[in-house]
Amino acid sequence: MPDKKPISSVNDFVVRFANVNGSGSASANEMFARAILRHGVPVSPRNIFPSNIQGLPTWYEVRVTEAGHLGARGGVDMMVAMNPQTWDKDIAGIEPGGYLFYDSTKPMPSTKFRDDITVIGVPLTAITNSTYTDPRQRQLFKNIIYLGSLSALLDMDPKLIEQLIGEQYKGKEKLLSSNVHALHLGRDWALQNLKCPIGLRVKKSDKVGDRIFIEGNSAAALGAVYGGATVCAWYPITPSSSVAEAFTAHCKKYRHDPATGQAKYAIVQGEDELASIGIVIGASWNGARAFTATSGPGVSLMTEFIGLSYFAEIPAVIMNIQRAGPSTGMPTRTQQCDIIACAYASHGDTKHVLLFPEDPAEAFEFAAAAFDLAERLQTTIFLMLDLDIGMNHRLCRPLKWDDSKQYDRGKVMTAEMLDEGRDFGRYLDVDGDGIPYRTYPGTHPTKGAYFTRGTSRDRYARYSEEGSVYADNMQRLVRKFETAQDLVPRPLQANAAKPTKYGVIYFGSTSPAMDEAIGLLETRGHQLDRLRIRAFPFHSSVASFLAEHDFVYVVEQNRDSQLRQLIVNENGIDPVRLVPIVHYDGTPITARYIAKAIGDHQDHLKVTPLRKAVS
Amino acid sequence: MTYIAKPKFHHPGLKKNELGYTHRDYEGKISTLCAGCGHDSITASIIEACYELSIEPHRVAKISGIGCSSKTPDYFLGNSHGFNSVHGRMPSVLTGANLANRDLIYLGVSGDGDSASIGFGQFAHSIRRGVNMTYIVENNGVYGLTKGQFSATADRGSKSKKGVTNTDNAIDLVAIALQLGATFVARSFSGDKSQLVPLIAAAIGHKGASFIDVISPCIAFNNHAGSTKSFDYVREHNDAVNRLDVLVGRDPIAVDYAPGTVQVVEQHDGSKIALRKIDADYDPHDRLGAQTFLQKHAAKGQIVTGLLYVDPDAEDLHAHLNTVETPLNSLEADTLCPGSAALDKFNASLR
Numbered sequence: 001m002p003d004k005k006p007i008s009s010v011n012d013f014v015v016r017f018a019n020v021n022g023s024g025s026a027s028a029n030e031m032f033a034r035a036i037l038r039h040g041v042p043v044s045p046r047n048i049f050p051s052n053i054q055g056l057p058t059w060y061e062v063r064v065t066e067a068g069h070l071g072a073r074g075g076v077d078m079m080v081a082m083n084p085q086t087w088d089k090d091i092a093g094i095e096p097g098g099y100l101f102y103d104s105t106k107p108m109p110s111t112k113f114r115d116d117i118t119v120i121g122v123p124l125t126a127i128t129n130s131t132y133t134d135p136r137q138r139q140l141f142k143n144i145i146y147l148g149s150l151s152a153l154l155d156m157d158p159k160l161i162e163q164l165i166g167e168q169y170k171g172k173e174k175l176l177s178s179n180v181h182a183l184h185l186g187r188d189w190a191l192q193n194l195k196c197p198i199g200l201r202v203k204k205s206d207k208v209g210d211r212i213f214i215e216g217n218s219a220a221a222l223g224a225v226y227g228g229a230t231v232c233a234w235y236p237i238t239p240s241s242s243v244a245e246a247f248t249a250h251c252k253k254y255r256h257d258p259a260t261g262q263a264k265y266a267i268v269q270g271e272d273e274l275a276s277i278g279i280v281i282g283a284s285w286n287g288a289r290a291f292t293a294t295s296g297p298g299v300s301l302m303t304e305f306i307g308l309s310y311f312a313e314i315p316a317v318i319m320n321i322q323r324a325g326p327s328t329g330m331p332t333r334t335q336q337c338d339i340i341a342c343a344y345a346s347h348g349d350t351k352h353v354l355l356f357p358e359d360p361a362e363a364f365e366f367a368a369a370a371f372d373l374a375e376r377l378q379t380t381i382f383l384m385l386d387l388d389i390g391m392n393h394r395l396c397r398p399l400k401w402d403d404s405k406q407y408d409r410g411k412v413m414t415a416e417m418l419d420e421g422r423d424f425g426r427y428l429d430v431d432g433d434g435i436p437y438r439t440y441p442g443t444h445p446t447k448g449a450y451f452t453r454g455t456s457r458d459r460y461a462r463y464s465e466e467g468s469v470y471a472d473n474m475q476r477l478v479r480k481f482e483t484a485q486d487l488v489p490r491p492l493q494a495n496a497a498k499p500t501k502y503g504v505i506y507f508g509s510t511s512p513a514m515d516e517a518i519g520l521l522e523t524r525g526h527q528l529d530r531l532r533i534r535a536f537p538f539h540s541s542v543a544s545f546l547a548e549h550d551f552v553y554v555v556e557q558n559r560d561s562q563l564r565q566l567i568v569n570e571n572g573i574d575p576v577r578l579v580p581i582v583h584y585d586g587t588p589i590t591a592r593y594i595a596k597a598i599g600d601h602q603d604h605l606k607v608t609p610l611r612k613a614v615s
Numbered sequence: 616m617t618y619i620a621k622p623k624f625h626h627p628g629l630k631k632n633e634l635g636y637t638h639r640d641y642e643g644k645i646s647t648l649c650a651g652c653g654h655d656s657i658t659a660s661i662i663e664a665c666y667e668l669s670i671e672p673h674r675v676a677k678i679s680g681i682g683c684s685s686k687t688p689d690y691f692l693g694n695s696h697g698f699n700s701v702h703g704r705m706p707s708v709l710t711g712a713n714l715a716n717r718d719l720i721y722l723g724v725s726g727d728g729d730s731a732s733i734g735f736g737q738f739a740h741s742i743r744r745g746v747n748m749t750y751i752v753e754n755n756g757v758y759g760l761t762k763g764q765f766s767a768t769a770d771r772g773s774k775s776k777k778g779v780t781n782t783d784n785a786i787d788l789v790a791i792a793l794q795l796g797a798t799f800v801a802r803s804f805s806g807d808k809s810q811l812v813p814l815i816a817a818a819i820g821h822k823g824a825s826f827i828d829v830i831s832p833c834i835a836f837n838n839h840a841g842s843t844k845s846f847d848y849v850r851e852h853n854d855a856v857n858r859l860d861v862l863v864g865r866d867p868i869a870v871d872y873a874p875g876t877v878q879v880v881e882q883h884d885g886s887k888i889a890l891r892k893i894d895a896d897y898d899p900h901d902r903l904g905a906q907t908f909l910q911k912h913a914a915k916g917q918i919v920t921g922l923l924y925v926d927p928d929a930e931d932l933h934a935h936l937n938t939v940e941t942p943l944n945s946l947e948a949d950t951l952c953p954g955s956a957a958l959d960k961f962n963a964s965l966r
Contacts, residue, residue: 037966208966210962210966211966212965222961225951225952225953226953228946228947228948228951228952230715230943230944230946230951231711231714231715233707233711254957255951260939261937262937262938262939262940263936263938263939264938264943264950264951265943266933266936266943268710268714268744268932268936270740271737271739272736274704274707274737275704275706275707275710275736275737275740277707278700278706278707278708278710278711278737279707279708279711279714281700281708281711282678282698282700282708282709282710282711282712282713282714282715283711283712283714283715283943284711285698285708285711285712286676286711286944287715287716287944287945288711288714288715288943288944290711290715304701305701308700308701398958398959399958399961399962400958401952401958402955403954405948405952406948407947407948439696440696440944441673441676441695441696441716442673442674442676442696442716442719443673444673445671445694446673446694449673449693449694449696450696451688451696451697452696452697452698452699452700453698454699454700454701463689
């Protein structure tokens with residue numbers, strides 16, 4: 001018996017699988033998470049993987065959370081330790097009273113365990129080797145066998161797992177039956193040889209509701225389909241590649257002409273990021289909705305074209321799935337570290353629209369909206385996801401679409417409008433909103449043609465190096481950016497239960513951890529109003545929120561508090577009133593981390609000075 | 616790029632083509648390039664070819680990069696949309712534009728600095744993708760706008776205006792285009808309009824990646840003794856493999872050249888290229904032969920011009936991607952959006 005009472009918890013614990021990359025564990029681990037969902041219990045899984053193909057350590061963490069907390073929690077209640085290479089670190093990460101599940105085929109010295117945890121050994125290799133002769137089968141089915149053992153230990157319903165296997169191998173009866181057989185090998189061994197269930201248990205519930213389980217990248221790609229994107233040009237880079245791959249899959253499903261089988265889309269894997277954004281800009285210039293997906297290094301390469309998009313006013317959509325930088329950084333670790341790079345991408349005076357979805361549902365909505373915004377504003381729109389949203393499955397509300405919606409193609413002057421005698425000046429601000437009209441190539445035999453260039457030009461697109469003409473154009477671009485404030489998604493504010501002079505600003509994938517942290521902070525006696533920023537340029541309500549609070553914490557996942565910098569820069573406020581709360585080790589920020597950082601700061605604010613000595 | 620607009624007056628007696636357009640309808644702004652620049656001759660040839668083909672000017676999209684050559688689209692087809700993109704990146708912008716609307720004619724104009732240095736990759740990949748375009752490199756072997764540095768097409772041993780000898784090997788864009796699978800490959804000389812005009816016309820009619828390298832002497836920085844891109848040098852070393860005529864229309868093709876010296880190539884758009892062979896052994900359908908021929912003559916210091924290779928059955932990028940005939944830029948929500956019912960099904964699959 002361990003010297004610490006074993007953790008006892010129903011539907012609220014963290015299981016972490018430690019595996020070797022390339023061992024085929026991913027599908028079994030994901031099936032574990034999905035099986036819990038089928039019990040009606042929310043889960044929040046995270047894949048922590050190395051930037052190589054085989055051999056290095058990989059982890060898959062499943063937070064089982066009846067309360068529905070979707071941020072990372074921190075700590076591990078049960079470690080499924082399948083990687084000898086990381087054994088010591090894995091054992092050290094288990095919460096006191098937690099559980100260690102391991103392959104006990106070979107005996108381990110007692111020094112390799114801890115006294116305050118419960119050790120559960122299953123001779124996985126022995127079971128596997130006695131059943132299978134093929135080396136690949138041995139490797140793959142070992143994963144299913146440990147899934148079976150865990151199902152018994154956690155009191156999971158095997159029928160629900162069988163159902164999942166049935167869905168996965170529909171039409172492949174041999175694979176289906178062999179997987180079910182492996183599941184029961186592990187399950188039966190555990191039931192016969194171990195005390196099942198343990199303190200951690202999964203109990204059927206109804207807390208999942210109609211929510212869906214999807215990766216942000218897939219949702220964003222579907223948003224591009226619904227948003228009318230017809231041209232996608234991309235270059236492979238982690239963690240964004242699955243956006244283009246998902247777009248391809250969605251298009252194959254939804255975008256083929258049923259009569260001819262022809263594609264109502266074009267997808268090109270560019271030779272690099274420069275070509276990808278060039279194709280996007282060329283297609284958008286010619287009136288198609290186009291996008292690319294990339295990550296920080298790709299944005300760096302695209303910046304010259306992004307400047308062209310800004311100055312020549314050509315729509316473009318860039319989905320930036322952020323990872324830890326700078327340079328190659330940690331390619332498979334998450335951060336929100338491209339805020340400044342994207343907001344001011346390219347040389348000269350530029351400003352770009354950024355959208356910050358918090359989950360896959362918003363990734364879908366914002367991706368679709370990005371194409372309307374790009375055409376309305378005739379500029380680059382960045383959809384700012386990160387690896388944590390993009391490559392992990394998330395529970396989120398179902399995706400919604402209003403069938404009455406028409407695409408906003410922005411200010412496009414047609415042949416009819418030109419024939420009516422409308423004054424077409426490509427860079428004329430006819431409506432005072434900074435947004436000019438454009439024409440598509442081929443519109444009219446004699447009217448509306450213009451020359452697009454990155455060099456300065458006048459309101460009628462005529463080349464000009466006159467200083468006043470240049471300044472006039474740059475001022476109009478500022479007006480256009482101000483117009484954008486009211487077109488982009490507005491911030492969402494949630495006030496504390498009691499009046500408070502403290503606030504917190506956050507965005508994107510920090511959202512679920514922040515929501516949970518608020519509860520933890522309340523238990524410490526701290527009340528905070530919240531503002532979730534969903535886009536740049538900042539809506540006027542951001543300035544109002546800052547004015548209404550003495551101190552505002554800005555929580556983000558980068559070293560230099562980049563959103564805070566942007567707020568200070570764009571709002572011209574005293575930086576002292578914005579307290580940075582940053583997390584940047586490449587793992588997703590947790591509620592515990594946020595609550596501690598803000599809580600400690602709040603505690604300092606509440607310190608009462610010692611009474612002055614009376615002389 | 617100029618402040619000076621051409622007068623709109625048209626002489627009433629100007630000859631008109633099938634569409635009723637005159638040469639003036641194919642012109643653009645007044646060139647600001649140096650007097651005598653080879654690029655202006657290429658501009659004139661483009662105007663002539665488009666006039667002869669009776670192309671509607673506004674149905675052409677003219678796209679370029681940065682540099683002297685890339686300024687030229689402003690000087691022709693004034694009723695066409697033009698795009699001066701960024702240095703060396705014309706091919707990707709053109710590719711995107713072509714994907715958006717397959718119905719327009721795409722004319723890519725580039726320079727040797729643009730295509731053989733900073734944009735070498737984009738040049739190569741647009742060719743290998745088979746983008747339906749006419750890609751013209753106005754090749755003067757020198758950086759004119761930055762005043763005289765060697766470009767990557769400058770021949771080894773050639774001299775700059777300042778007398779510096781180039782020690783780097785030259786990139787032969789024609790050889791590269793052949794190797795990469797261009798389905799229409801030609802070389803010409805800006806001073807040989809009779810050869811260049813039909814080449815451009817044939818390239819426009821070709822459905823696939825057409826590439827024309829045009830030696831175009833830089834009057835300011837590369838037209839001196841020691842240069843291999845000067846007017847004199849090219850005239851002296853030009854070895855044309857063929858002369859051609861482009862025949863468009865429904866009338867029977869009448870070829871009045873002696874049998875055995877003329878080859879007619881019919882293209883996808885119905886146009887016919889009548890090739891008058893000058894070199895009796897030259898076969899423009901033999902990609903490997905063209906490469907060998909080119910290399911052999913290059914070793915002798917000769918500049919081979921003419922239509923070097925053509926595949927009349929070429930396919931373009933749209934065929935490779937199997938895209939719909941309707942231009943992608945004209946598809947709207949009712950065609951593109953799967954709708955809420957499909958989304959409900961998608962949601963259901965994720966539970």
